[in-house]
Amino acid sequence: MADFNEYKGVWVFCEQRQGKLMPTDFELVSEARKLADELNCEVTGLLLGDNVEGIAKELGGYGADKVMVCESPLLKDYTTDAYTKVLCDMVNEYKPEALLIGATNIGRDLGPRCAARLHTGLTADATHLDVDTAKYVEFLKESSTIDLSKQKFDYEDRNLKMTRPAFGGHLMATIICPRFRPQMSTVRPGVMKKAPFDQAKADACQIVKPAFSLTADDIKTEVLSVEKAAEKLVDLIGADVIVSVGRGISKDVNKGIELAEQLAAALGGGVVGASRAVTDAGWMTADHQVGQTGKTVHPKIYVALGISGAIQHTAGMQDSECIIAVNKNEGAPIFGVADYGIVGDLFKVVPELVKQIEAAKAAQ
Amino acid sequence: MKAIVCVKQVPDTSGKVAVKADGTLDRASMATITNPDDLNALEAALKLKDATGCEVVVVTMGPPPAEGMLRELLARGADKAVLVSGREFGGSDTFATSQILAAAVNKIGVGPEDVVFCGRQAIDGDTAQVGPQIAEKLHLPQVTYVADIQKDGNTLTVKRMLEDGYMMVKVQTPCLLTCIKELNEPRYMSVNGIFTCYDKPMEVFDYNALKDDPLIEVDTIGLKGSPTNVFKSFTPPQKGAGTMLKGDDVAAQLAGILAKKHLI
Numbered sequence: 017m018a019d020f021n022e023y024k025g026v027w028v029f030c031e032q033r034q035g036k037l038m039p040t041d042f043e044l045v046s047e048a049r050k051l052a053d054e055l056n057c058e059v060t061g062l063l064l065g066d067n068v069e070g071i072a073k074e075l076g077g078y079g080a081d082k083v084m085v086c087e088s089p090l091l092k093d094y095t096t097d098a099y100t101k102v103l104c105d106m107v108n109e110y111k112p113e114a115l116l117i118g119a120t121n122i123g124r125d126l127g128p129r130c131a132a133r134l135h136t137g138l139t140a141d142a143t144h145l146d147v148d149t150a151k152y153v154e155f156l157k158e159s160s161t162i163d164l165s166k167q168k169f170d171y172e173d174r175n176l177k178m179t180r181p182a183f184g185g186h187l188m189a190t191i192i193c194p195r196f197r198p199q200m201s202t203v204r205p206g207v208m209k210k211a212p213f214d215q216a217k218a219d220a221c222q223i224v225k226p227a228f229s230l231t232a233d234d235i236k237t238e239v240l241s242v243e244k245a246a247e248k249l250v251d252l253i254g255a256d257v258i259v260s261v262g263r264g265i266s267k268d269v270n271k272g273i274e275l276a277e278q279l280a281a282a283l284g285g286g287v288v289g290a291s292r293a294v295t296d297a298g299w300m301t302a303d304h305q306v307g308q309t310g311k312t313v314h315p316k317i318y319v320a321l322g323i324s325g326a327i328q329h330t331a332g333m334q335d336s337e338c339i340i341a342v343n344k345n346e347g348a349p350i351f352g353v354a355d356y357g358i359v360g361d362l363f364k365v366v367p368e369l370v371k372q373i374e375a376a377k378a379a380q
Numbered sequence: 381m382k383a384i385v386c387v388k389q390v391p392d393t394s395g396k397v398a399v400k401a402d403g404t405l406d407r408a409s410m411a412t413i414t415n416p417d418d419l420n421a422l423e424a425a426l427k428l429k430d431a432t433g434c435e436v437v438v439v440t441m442g443p444p445p446a447e448g449m450l451r452e453l454l455a456r457g458a459d460k461a462v463l464v465s466g467r468e469f470g471g472s473d474t475f476a477t478s479q480i481l482a483a484a485v486n487k488i489g490v491g492p493e494d495v496v497f498c499g500r501q502a503i504d505g506d507t508a509q510v511g512p513q514i515a516e517k518l519h520l521p522q523v524t525y526v527a528d529i530q531k532d533g534n535t536l537t538v539k540r541m542l543e544d545g546y547m548m549v550k551v552q553t554p555c556l557l558t559c560i561k562e563l564n565e566p567r568y569m570s571v572n573g574i575f576t577c578y579d580k581p582m583e584v585f586d587y588n589a590l591k592d593d594p595l596i597e598v599d600t601i602g603l604k605g606s607p608t609n610v611f612k613s614f615t616p617p618q619k620g621a622g623t624m625l626k627g628d629d630v631a632a633q634l635a636g637i638l639a640k641k642h643l644i
């Protein structure tokens with residue numbers, strides 16, 4: 017077993033695409049700051065790319081003490097081989113205690129490859145992280161049905177407790193990695209709260225450029241091109257208002273989506289989301305999907321139209337501030353998570369709702 | 381030339397999921413299916429077989445009843461199946477699982493023209509880790525989230541999906557690809573396939589068959605050896621019941637509430 021005392025600090029792999037940091041980098045750095053304060057250690061961002069030093073300091077504004085920048089033309093576009101080599105070499109050299117990676121399509125490619133090479137465990141798509149056991153117990157009080165009076169906890173335990181949904185969100189599991197270091201987790205984008213940006217901290221953030229070795233021979237794949245989606249993808253994660261549609265629109269799919277768009281507009285401009293049934297049926301593209309296998313969202317207003325509310329879906333939206341559900345079936349589980357429920361046909365309820373909301377706005 | 385497809389039998393989480401009092405999943409009460417993304421992986425392999433006549437080998441790790449799933453995949457067109465099964469493997473996390481599957485794939489043998497296909501992720505754990513970890517252990521290049529494959533000799537040109545677009549990636553065989561549902565439409569079992577699936581070879585690799593493979597570290601497999609452990613598992617609480625709006629003027633009631641809460 018490795019000497020755990022050698023391993024110090026919380027690291028965040030800070031993903032960039034086309035020289036721009038990903039929004040989830042700021043969420044992860046903010047979360048890493050909280051963990052590092054509990055562990056009494058530093059937060060280090062690891063930024064790989066070509067000519068990216070200029071974007072590094074911004075990470076300091078969210079809590080990074082230091083950003084290690086590795087630049088090379090070979091790191092311009094993501095390749096599994098180049099990024100895995102540099103990341104693993106850095107980890108082996110500087111030995112962080114914990115390493116967080118955003119669970120993007122790139123992070124989920126890089127994370128497991130690195131964990132296998134580093135010979136350590138990897139938790140997938142964590143939605144909650146704790147070091148301090150007392151805080152973890154508080155979390156369980158709020159977020160579980162466990163009878164805590166029968167549980168014993170070791171309050172000296174400093175392992176990273178990584179909680180994630182499993183089985184389509186029907187179960188939550190807290191994962192630990194007690195025998196190996198670093199403790200690694202990919203973290204679901206949109207879940208961790210971003211700290212307020214602090215310019216003074218950004219200015220104070222230390223930029224380090226460590227030596228590393230990487231040659232073209234290390235890379236077995238070749239990126240021919242990187243294409244942005246032609247159609248603008250919906251930004252579910254950043255939206256304040258989301259109106260999602262489910263199987264209930266099957267009677268008239270186009271009309272159902274149109275009504276959702278009208279309601280989103282009436283609520284102050286929002287985006288249209290979908291349940292897995294809708295994206296699986298091909299009625300809307302996968303970027304609209306909210307839920308365990310889609311996106312996790314917490315808008316100010318979330319409206320579920322004709323969505324039954326399987327845990328698969330509610331796992332991705334139950335933390336929204338105000339949830340409104342419209343469903344024909346009064347026994348639908350969606351009403352169990354809704355703040356306001358209306359039993360009725362969405363094709364009749366929504367037009368009336370749009371009218372009344374417009375009227376209420378006009379009256380203000 | 382071979383296409384090796386790694387598959388997993390999973391509980392159907394899209395249906396009714398039963399949780400036992402102790403917070404673990406009541407698997408016995410749930411239907412099992414072949415993991416959906418793995419069917420896209422198999423279809424990709426079968427398309428390669430259609431084009432080149434290559435052999436398609438399906439491999440799974442699981443309890444003995446997983447043989448039923450493998451027979452079904454043979455009926456869909458695979459030529460050979462391998463069931464990796466042993467008590468020593470039970471409770472493995474992704475690190476341990478990938479070690480065992482990598483050893484199994486190694487035993488099947490990866491030739492210079494071969495491709496290993498996996499599904500992107502399984503619907504029970506949703507980790508998407510086992511594919512890349514197998515690739516690392518076998519020192520194969522990997523491409524994940526594959527939505528299109530063009531093959532020219534030993535060169536594959538692959539469309540790899542990102543959240544905001546895609547990448548075109550060139551990779552040489554042997555390599556490992558993880559497949560998503562956009563890649564293809566899985567074919568059904570054929571009548572002929574159903575008739576012949578019990579005549580096709582099915583091998584079982586148990587612990588003894590794999591333990592001497594250099595990829596296997598006996599102290600990092602199974603429940604005890606896995607690097608990650610489940611510290612606690614629990615069911616999330618239901619949110620307190622909200623307000624059901626009733627009457628002919630529900631829309632007006634709701635608009636009023638939203639206005640009062642300054643949400644509109």
